Amino acid sequence: SQKIEQNSEALNIQEGKTATLTCNYTNYSPAYLQWYRQDPGRGPVFLLLIRENEKEKRKERLKVTFDTTLKQSLFHITASQPADSATYLCALDALNFGNEKLTFGTGTRLTIIP
Amino acid sequence: DAGVIQSPRHEVTEMGQEVTLRCKPISGHDYLFWYRQTMMRGLELLIYFNNNVPIDDSGMPEDRFSAKMPNASFSTLKIQPSEPRDSAVYFCASSLGTGVGYGYTFGSGTRLTVV
Numbered sequence: 001s002q003k004i005e006q007n008s009e010a011l012n013i014q015e016g017k018t019a020t021l022t023c024n025y026t027n028y029s030p031a032y033l034q035w036y037r038q039d040p041g042r043g044p045v046f047l048l049l050i051r052e053n054e055k056e057k058r059k060e061r062l063k064v065t066f067d068t069t070l071k072q073s074l075f076h077i078t079a080s081q082p083a084d085s086a087t088y089l090c091a092l093d094a095l096n097f098g099n100e101k102l103t104f105g106t107g108t109r110l111t112i113i114p
Numbered sequence: 115d116a117g118v119i120q121s122p123r124h125e126v127t128e129m130g131q132e133v134t135l136r137c138k139p140i141s142g143h144d145y146l147f148w149y150r151q152t153m154m155r156g157l158e159l160l161i162y163f164n165n166n167v168p169i170d171d172s173g174m175p176e177d178r179f180s181a182k183m184p185n186a187s188f189s190t191l192k193i194q195p196s197e198p199r200d201s202a203v204y205f206c207a208s209s210l211g212t213g214v215g216y217g218y219t220f221g222s223g224t225r226l227t228v229v
Contacts, residue, residue, distance in 0.1 A: 034217060043205050043220030104157040
């Protein structure tokens, strides 16, 4: 069956360090992968998208890699700040006969410790 | 643009009652999605529309759930009759398109509690 796994439910990182979150998937052949941030009581907010033919994407302090051989994406936040504390979700398209669905992982709750 | 607008923010209802959740997508977005989020199952896609037409409702859990999009600026998700296991946060999201990898814009959600 199809599965999206994010490395851990919770991750604590010291302020200023790089936070690395992992998204692994099985039985998918995604055309692209997305990362979202979700704060308590709010809806997810789109951060970055990376396509299957892209190895790496950057946006300010964020970097995403996508390895379709390993079936894995890594999400990095450099020079982390307490304001980066949130739950981060990865999501894959599940294209099926032209019917596209975005399926989400369960998320990793990141806490940046001052 | 005010973003995706959902109402109500919170809904508490008794088992057996009808519940209607509302959503106004971003103007110009052709796709509208309804998701449900619980601690146990995370974010699950219930149904999505393209140009007001339902494309895939395979995620709708039971016949008690129905969704409509009468025009490009409004959609409803209805649960009739509601049950305690329907308690969750329901999100509406809209997007410019799919297939080319547009990000979704989510509303703030409706927290539904069925007692």
